[in-house]
Amino acid sequence: MGKKAPPPYPPHPVLLVDDELHTLASFDIALRSHGISNTLRCQDSRKVTSILDNQPVEIILLDLMMPHVSGHDILTHVRQRFPELPVIIVTGVNEVETAVRCIQEGAFDYVLKPVEIERLLPSIRRALEVRRLRRENSRLASSFFDKDPAHPEVFSGIITGNDTMKSMFRYCEAVAEGRQPVLITGETGVGKESIARAIHDLSGRTGE
Structure with missing residues (x-):
């Protein structure tokens, strides 16, 4: 192939x-x-x-x-x-x-x-x-006026009803189309890997 x-x-x-x-x-x-x-x-x-x-x-x-x-x-x-x-x-x-x-x-x-x-x-x-x-x-400006993410299926692995988390989902959607690397920080167990995978899927890029 x-x-x-x-x-x-x-x-x-x-x-x-x-x-x-x-x-x-x-x-x-x-x-x-x-x-x-x-x-x-x-x-x-x-x-x-x-x-x-x-x-x-x-x-x-x-x-x-x-x-x-x-x-x-x-x-x-x-x-x-x-x-x-x-x-x-x-x-x-x-x-x-x-x-x-x-x-x-x-x-x-x-x-x-x-x-x-x-x-x-x-x-x-x-x-x-x-x-x-x-x-x-x-994209960032418009994301702040949207209540829910445009692609909720990408975040299906993250169970939350928190409005702050939903805002973060919208932010992820906004930055995913950019060409710049995204740095994700936080304590162990807060879902960094899930967020990274969601951004990767939203970007449409191949590879890991």
Whole structure:
């Protein structure tokens, strides 16, 4: 039996928007070679709005100078409709005024072409981390308003009617989807192993 393929990373695609096909291909290859395997190419800027309306996207790499719809117009649309979505401008426009304008309009970063992957990759990783933290904070905030865990079956081995324990179950659900390790402490016999197993099951990851 062969090894199970690792899940795509990040959980939602990195949207690559550029009117030049070879640029999209080079970005795609570079990102995949550095572990960012979930990408989506878009050569026609007119399709960006439809893509964003129909599927979740993790971050956007966006060119400025394109036919049909400019990168500036797309950036404005994204900031209005999807303010939580980081947009990294990747362009050949080497003008301080343009860079400042993009940052003021909400761009996460401004990277010049020809792109050096050593410059672009850290920016992408920071944007992905910001996205993860925003998502986790949102889950944590919503968990405090829920009375019961969303997946009670995962905690079936822990018998309790205590509201504090139920709050902890909701917290476990919120942190389980994160990529960071979770440290569980406490005295012997308080159920650390059961909580650890529940978080592991909720995460959907394989292995121990």
